[in-house]
Every structure is written in C-alpha cells, then in structure tokens.
Amino acid sequence: MDTIDITSYKVTKPVALKSVPTKDNFNSSKKVLEKQLKVTSKELAEFQDKLYAHGKYGVLVCLQGMDTAGKDSLIREVFKELNARGVVVHSFKVPTKLELRHDYLWRHYIALPERGKFSVFNRTHYENVLVTKVHPEYILGENLPDINSVEDVDDAFWEKRYRQINDFEKHITENGTLVFKFFLHLSKEEQRKRLLRRLDLPQKNWKFSPGDLAERELWEAYQNCYETAINKTSKEHAPWYIVPADNKKSARLIVASILLQTLKKYKDIKEPELDPEIKSNLKSYKEQLEKEA
Template sequence: MANVIEKFGVTSGKAFKLKNYKTDDPGSMEKKEALADLVDFQTELKEYQERLYAEDSQSLLVILQAMDAAGKDGAIEHVMSGVNPQGCQVFSFKQPTSNDYEHDFLWRHYKALPERGRIGIHNRSHYEYVLICRVHPEYNLSERIPGYRNVKDFNAEFWEDRYESIRQFEAHLHRNGTKIIKFFLHVSKEEQKKRFLDRIEDNYKNWKFSASDIDERAYWDAYMSAYETAIASTATPASPWYVIPADKKWFARYAVGKIIVETLKQMEPEFPKLPENQKEKLKSYKEKLERE
C-alpha cells in the first residue's frame, strides 16, 4: 500500500476536488492484513503516547469530521484502544448551548484543547461552523454577530472570514506546540443508507438512529460542497487534512491509525534525560535503598 500520508493527505487547497477521492479505495490491502497492522499501530501508539506525556512539551490534536454513520466513533474506539486514558482526551461536540452562544464560535473548542503531553481527539469540531452552518446558515443567527441580522447577510465575505479565523487559530496552536491533523471520513451516500438500515434493523443499534439523519440526506450535495470548500480553504502543511475512504470500516481504521502513529513519529517526542548531577544522586539513592 502506498504511503497513506501521501495518498490521502491534503496540504494545500490549490486544485483540490473532493470528486478525485474515492470512498472505497483500500488498494491491494486485505482486511486481515489491515487488522494485523492495526494491532502493531496500537503498540507503537502507546509507546509514543508515553514519550509525548513524559516530554510534556508538545500535544497532538486529532480532528474527526464526517457525515453521519461514517464511523467516527468506531475509529476512535479501535485505534485508541489500549492508550493510557491519563494521556488522552476525547471530546464529542453536540449542538452549542446558550452559554456557548455568549462567546465566539471558537471559544468552546479552545477550552477543549489537549494539554501539553497529551493527545486530544475532537469528534466533530470547530469545522461544524463552516459545514452544517454553511448548509443551514439560519443557525448562524444564534451567534448574534453584529451586522448579520438575516440569513442573506451570510455572504461570501462572511465565510472567507470564518476560514481565515480557523487558519489563524490553527496556525497559532501550531506555533505553540500543538500539532493538528484533520480527518474527513469519506463515506458514500449508498454506504450511509446501508448503515442506517442496519441501525434500524438491529435492536442493539436502534439507539444510534435519529430521524434527523434521514432529513439531512436531502442536503447531501450541499454537504459535499461545504466539505470541499472547507478542506480547500484550511489545508496547510502544518495542519493537513486527510480524506480517508470510509466505505470499508476496517480500512478507515487502519488509515487513521497509521497516520496518527506516523505523525507522532515525526514529532519526535523523547523521554527527558536527567543531568549528570541528577544521575549521581540516583546512584546514591539506589545505594541507600540497597543497604536497607
């Protein structure tokens, strides 16, 4: 399999078109091979998480965006299995609260950023404000932004300002030690339909089904356009997007796991090294314990 970082990564919006990325593209990889590799990734992930935590200098923010039933929850569960909860934080963002609307649109996401030494996972994120809010611009009215009183006020300039705010936000985080990688789990409309039917027919999955999911399918093309524009407008070398084919859950989990581990390796976190004088003290402590 070609390097997934190079194959699915987007570091510039220039000429980016979502139609050029397939929803089912495992290449020559077989499910059995991917599952075996995922186990290896989990071992490496645990090691690098420990290094990151001990170093206490950098942090990693993983953003997962997708249409409903694309497999975000499953990717988190399978990829992050075995990771020390002390060094990992997962936030799932729902509809903003009245308190959230008392602040700017990035406020609640800034509060959820990972501390130094930790991995943060955002299941949905600040991108909802240029995705669902772009498809349903009436939601923006709840923010009560000066000068924007009607839906028609949300023009091209408004959206470009939003993308610019996101770019500046992510650039600021990068400069201060937080590496950001953003995943779009790219599922087809046909596969989403199959998964919705599965949720309806399986008593153990009924709780996952929401009538609103069906309503949103009517806006599929608008969502694809919103994703394409958001990715093209915010992909940078420092904060790249990865468009992951998600029709096969096992491959999506493999690709997400592979990219997270490779990103951590590139960050090169290291266990702290004690100064020589501290090492000498350790020797004396060892001798003291051994004499007991």
C-alpha cells in the same frame, strides 16, 4: 505486513471530492487489517509515553465526516492501546446556551490538548463552516451583532470564518499543538446501507433519528461545504487528510498510520535526560534504599 503508504491522503493542492475514492485500494482481509491496526495502536501507545514525558507538544486530532462515517468506532479502535490518562475525547454536539454566549471557537479553545496529551475532537470547529453553512439560519442563534437576517450570511462572512480558523490553527501550531484533520470520506450508497442497519438492528435503533434522513437529502450541499472548507484550510502546519471510509477497518488503519508515521518524524519528542547530577548519584540513591532492608 506492509507499511501503509500515507502520502496519497494528505491534501496539498485543491481537490474535487467527487474524484477522491471512498474505497481503499488494499487487498487485505479484515483479519489482517485488524491485526495491523492493533500493532499500529500499540506503537502509538509507545509514542504516547514519550510525548507525555517530553511534555512540550499536545496533539489535536480532528474528526469530521457525514453521519454514519464511523467516527465513534474509529476513536475506540485507534486509541485502544493508549493510556486513557493522556487521551481526552470531546464530542461536540449542538452548542449549549453557555457556549452560544461566546464566540464559536471558545468551546474548542478550552478543549485544546495539554502539552503531553492527545485531544480528539469528535466533530470539530469545522462544523461552523459545515452544518451552519448548509443551514445558515443556525447562524442567527449565535447572536452575532452584525447578523440580523440570513441575507447577512454572505460569501464575505464565510471567507472571514475560514481566515479566522486558519489564524487560530496557525497560532496553536506555533505554540506546540500538532494538528491533524481527518475527513472520513463516505459514499452516499454506503451511508444508505449503514442507516438501514441502524433501523434493522434493535441494539442500533437508538442511534437513528428521522433528522438523519432530512440531512441525507442535503448530501450534495454538505459535500460542497466539505470541499470548500478542506481546500481553504489545508495548510502544511495543519493539513487535511481525506480518508476513504466505506470500509471502517481500513479507515481506522489509515488514520492510525498517518498519526504514527507523522508523529515519529518529530525526533525531538523523547523522554528528557535525567539531570546529570542526579544521574551521577544513582548509585548512592540505590544504596540508600538497600540499607533500609
């Protein structure tokens, strides 16, 4: 089993989404991909123990993608082998009234990972430059003082948001949060198939809403917003990875491999040394326990 080459997925210069493949270039069977993911997830679990014991870094995993891109099942499979104690998943839906009474980053700030843990954002703060950019009327619901009509939501407004998001991510990475941003890149044709499956399979029906078709009509607008957001905010300290997502199994393996290979480069993340004094006395602690018997 070869190691996945993760270099091609990272966005290091401006990209045109249209020219980035939605299909992987692997020649592996489903079974091989599944096995390889399991091995990778287990290694990630070993790393997790070190991360927790070390207690200095938190890991933020941001997942974005069009509807049906496979975010939910990816979370289930990639983190399958990890200890649930150290993985917190936050699925961000339409903002609540309480959330709207704060700035748009507030609900995400609260959910940032503790040192030693993973936070997975299922949809992220980027929705504030995606769904709201496709539907600028949503911005009116945020009750911003300067925004009185959709006309106020202009280019300068979006530029400010990209800058605010970059500043936010710079701050958290400088203070110990490792940030990974994944765009699950799906083709429009594959979405069609997956929506059809939701309609055909009774046990998947609940996932369907007529709104999905309305959003699908806006496919091009969404792709444009993704492209701009990715290009404006992919930074060395908080890079975007564009993951081909037409095949769910390879997408999961790519995400797990990017996490594992990148995290393992942090050589400082390891169990801390035991205090030398305690260490030199291990024998006497042992004797104390043995005497009890």
